[in-house]
Amino acid sequence: MSQDPTWSFSAQIERFDVDAAWHFLAIPAEHVADVREAGDGRYVITVNDAVTWHCGLLPTGDGRWFVAVSKAKIKAAQTTFGGWVHVDLAVDKSKYGMPIPEDLQDMLNDDPEFLKRFDAMLPGKRRGMIHHIASAKTDATVAKRILKLMQELGLVWALMGWCLAAHAQTLGHERTTEYLPLLQDRAVAVVANHTSMVGGPEGVHLVDTLLSLGVNVKHVFAPEHGFRGDAANGAHIEDGTDGATGLDIYSLHGANRKPQPSQLKGIDVVVFDIQDVGARFYTYVSTLMLVMEACAEAGVDVLVLDRPNPHGHHMAGPMLDPDFKSFVGWIPTPMIHGLTLGELANMAVAESWFPAPVGWKPSVVTCQGWDHGTDYNLPISPSPNLPTAAAIDLYPSLCLFEPTDVSVGRGTTTPFELLGHPNCPWGSYRFTPVPTPGAAPHPKHENIPCSGQRLTGLAQSWRTRSENGLPGFTLAPLWTWADMWRTMHQRSLDGFIVSPSFFDKLAGTDEVRLALENQSPLDPLTETWAADHAAFFKRAEPHLLYPWNAPKPGR
Secondary structure, X not given: OOOOOEEEEEEEEEEOOOOOOOEEEEOOHHHHHHHHHHOOOEEEEEEOOOEEEEEEOEEOOOOOEEEEEOHHHHHHOOOOOOOEEEEEEEEOXXXXXXXXXXXXXXXXXXXXXXXXXXXXXXXXXXXXXHHHHHOOOXXXXXXXXXXXXXXXXXXXXXXXXXXXXXXXXEOHHHOHHHXXXXXXXXXXXXXXXOOOEEOOOOOEEHHHHHHHOOOEEEEEEEOOOOOOOOOOOXXXXXXXXXXOOOOEEEEOOOOOOOOOHHHHOOOOEEEEEOOOOOEOOOOHHHHHHHHHHHHHHHOOEEEEEOOOOOOOOOOEEEEOOHHHOEOOEOOOOEEEOOOOHHHHHHHHHHOOOOOOOOOOOOEEEOOEOOOEOOOOOOOOOOOOOOOOHHHHHHHHHHHHHOOEOOEOOOOOOOOOOEEEEOOOOOOOEEEOOOOEOOOEOOOOOOOOOEEEEEHHHHHHHHOOEOOOOOEOOOOHHHHHHHHHHHHHOOOOOOOOEOOXXXXXXXXXXXXXXXXXXXXXXXXXXXXXXXXXXXXXXXXXXHHOOOOEOOOOOOO
16 A cells, blocks of 8 residues: 555445435445545545545444535536546545635644644544634634634633624623613613623623613523523523622523513613524523513513624524414524514514503614624623534524434533434444533433534534525434434334424424424425515514625525
8 A cells, every 4th residue: 555545436426315414425345444544534535526625434324434425516526416426535634634724824823822722622623613714704704713713712812802803893782871871760670691791701790880880770580591691401590699799680481481570560671681692492582572571561661782693694494383382482483583682672562472562662772893694703602502603503403403312412512513322323423421510410311422423523514604604504414313313213213303392392383393204305394494584584674773784585
């Protein structure tokens, strides 16, 4: 065998049993042993002398090994599903297993500590970050993503860079001159959590800020994860007292999801300041709606301090079927609604999503320097199980795995970046969910080793990106895992969805579950949803507070 071996062979473009699953090229059996022995898990593949990319090998579960192939690469190779192609495969000699953006390389060269910590990252995580930076469409977005990476690696001075990068984006709660006049000489309650830090991660909590400015804050309402953000997902939160301020805290994620009349008695205005992530099932938006409903009933004003939506450039997934309305599906929108909380607040009143007296409407202090089409990296993790930018990107696409027997990585350091199961025979990534206080006290498959995928290492296949380089959305992984489940269970899906009712509530409809159970393809559903998105966008457009500089939904 030569020092730098290469292999040439013919292969067929294959896919798993459903249309939405991966397309792939299988490595011929006679080459598998040599290929795996020669490489360090990464290879460079060229198909039909037309398209080249860096890749890894994955097992199919039936003894074969394959390379995932996107539809774009199939098109570039001038072939289709089922077509035979010529393949040249070589060991990847690049340092990181893929090309690195020039700006990132320059910063690594200039900062030895950055380089040291970057090199210490897990290879799959590192490649996911490289792809995330490389997919940015503007120099400004490249810079912000590099600074965000440096922040995640614990480079303290990168926080200074974050502040400079974020200077052009001002959150609603930072515009004190706009909202203080609305609070003067009024009794105020605040709905807030750990993201309500005025000035970024090292700033001052909104409640402390208001008190220092002389605002008459009476008490605080705490949403899911609590006022300080230390409660686990879905955990029952009790009323209590804030140790820092002595203010009473009333839970909105315990016995009551909605402020009680007694808690609004004597209150003139409720201030709402929480970071959302743009998904209908992320419960902060449900909390906002119930707070507004209670305030409208009590004649209390609502002030929303608005923020960017990290998924505010697209609309995706099924509309809410009213028969499946719940706390994880309260607003009649697409699953990924594309709007800020301020925009949703205005739309809710205009469209009568809840009863309100004539003339009652919320006040919204807008953020500045952001539009629907601008990337936004959250400076503070919005909840314990969304600790990274990658998790926030992937969360909408992976949340429907929660009511299945497949783990999304809760109980690890990278929740919502993984998919795995104890009996998965074809995944190449290994992890073990363990109890994690404040995030996953008893995660699915607790203390049981799981096999599956580290999705940041498969960014080009599963972390879909929209045409403007911002986070995308796909339910294709759900279809793929359902198909893999059938191959392991005599073509049966039994046991895959462990809570059908909760699955339907998260989806906001039963059509997704029924399509999975009936082995119906995903594409017809997405085409139907696209028409719904176009109609919803037309309704939402009058309520937009920021320019829509992204492709219009439903195209």
